[in-house]
Amino acid sequence: MCDTCGCSHEHNHKETKTIDLNQSLLKSNEEAAASNRKHFDEEGIFAINLISSPGSGKTTLLEKTIDALKEKINIGVLEGDIETELDAERIRKKGVPAVQITTGGACHLDSLLVHKAFHSLEHQLNGRKLDILFIENVGNLVCPSFFDLGEHLRVVLISVPEGHDKPVKYPKAIRTSQVLVISKTDLLPHFDFDMEKIKKDALSLNPSLTIFEVSAKTGDGMQEWIEFFKKHLLSHE
Amino acid sequence: MHEVSIALGMIEELMRIGRENNAKKITHVKLRIGRMSGIVTDSLIFAFDAVKLEHPLLSSAVISIEEVPLVYECNKCNKKFEIENFTFPSCPFCGSFGLKIISGEEQHIEKVEVEV
Ligand SMILES: Nc1nc2c(ncn2[C@@H]2O[C@H](COP(=O)(O)OP(=O)(O)O)[C@@H](O)[C@H]2O)c(=O)[nH]1
Ligand SMILES: [Mg+2]
Ligand SMILES: [Zn+2]
Numbered sequence: 001m002c003d004t005c006g007c008s009h010e011h012n013h014k015e016t017k018t019i020d021l022n023q024s025l026l027k028s029n030e031e032a033a034a035s036n037r038k039h040f041d042e043e044g045i046f047a048i049n050l051i052s053s054p055g056s057g058k059t060t061l062l063e064k065t066i067d068a069l070k071e072k073i074n075i076g077v078l079e080g081d082i083e084t085e086l087d088a089e090r091i092r093k094k095g096v097p098a099v100q101i102t103t104g105g106a107c108h109l110d111s112l113l114v115h116k117a118f119h120s121l122e123h124q125l126n127g128r129k130l131d132i133l134f135i136e137n138v139g140n141l142v143c144p145s146f147f148d149l150g151e152h153l154r155v156v157l158i159s160v161p162e163g164h165d166k167p168v169k170y171p172k173a174i175r176t177s178q179v180l181v182i183s184k185t186d187l188l189p190h191f192d193f194d195m196e197k198i199k200k201d202a203l204s205l206n207p208s209l210t211i212f213e214v215s216a217k218t219g220d221g222m223q224e225w226i227e228f229f230k231k232h233l234l235s236h237e
Numbered sequence: 238m239h240e241v242s243i244a245l246g247m248i249e250e251l252m253r254i255g256r257e258n259n260a261k262k263i264t265h266v267k268l269r270i271g272r273m274s275g276i277v278t279d280s281l282i283f284a285f286d287a288v289k290l291e292h293p294l295l296s297s298a299v300i301s302i303e304e305v306p307l308v309y310e311c312n313k314c315n316k317k318f319e320i321e322n323f324t325f326p327s328c329p330f331c332g333s334f335g336l337k338i339i340s341g342e343e344q345h346i347e348k349v350e351v352e353v
Contacts, residue, residue, distance in 0.1 A: 016350055025268065146242075172273070204324075
């Protein structure tokens, strides 16, 4: 039976309607990201999203950055991984509050996960205010670049052993970041790594990218990286 | 596989839009995806088709995708041109390397058709 007119035969009363949306496919994440960013702004927190392939040196760079900054600056860390508390434990050993986000399989963080984790970080702080929030994303150079977390700065790491061709292979990570850190530069003598080429490719994809060459192991280039943060914090205040 | 998360977010949003418009069914979803968006359209459709069956409102929805080409604009001569290979692009008119991408990174839902 036809639902619309109650007659006893099947026929077409279908009314169709076109709804123009022209909105982002990632709208729900983007809205949650905007609300995270607003919250960080209200609290005066400068938030940084660190992305890279697994093992490029994100946690090591964070440890060294914490060593250099923690006397003067209140730092908090959210650690994203598929499994384990290991990275959050590494950060807590530095005396800095950290919350581990385990995605249980998902290859990236999203703004809801960050929202929840940030609230549990706030519980650890007992009212103390943060200046910087570092968010270490899940190791993956593709998926995290789609998801705004509400950060103020996105930093992508590419380590020397990964090779200089990564920017052109992962253009979205370069396009959506403001900073590129070329990490593990102490290993340059052991690899055929073309430093000029990687910089040229990265800048051709994203002309406003700031690039650092850093070895967390030897400390080479750390000074410039740290100064950059101090400057950013001042301008953010 | 960010396409799965993107499909899940899209389904949630479509359900909201369907309810808001008192739709009986969503029949058609039109997307605009840029060539350099990083979204694998086959994976997106695969994920969408797998999950849509759980939702009567969406179970017969069909996705169609308009692929948007990669278009640059030259900062020097202001001409626009389409390009296939984004590595080392230079302006075909004046040779300049100072270019900006003006389309090809889209990841949009353009419109939906519903039965009301
Ligand atoms: N040679 C060298 N090794 C590094 C450097 N930074 C990190 N590593 C090593 O790279 C591996 C992965 O580092 P980790 O910080 O855990 O990477 P993540 O997965 O990006 O967090 C570890 O064995 C580190 O000791 C560096 O600057 N030089
Ligand atoms: Mg790590
Ligand atoms: Zn030109």
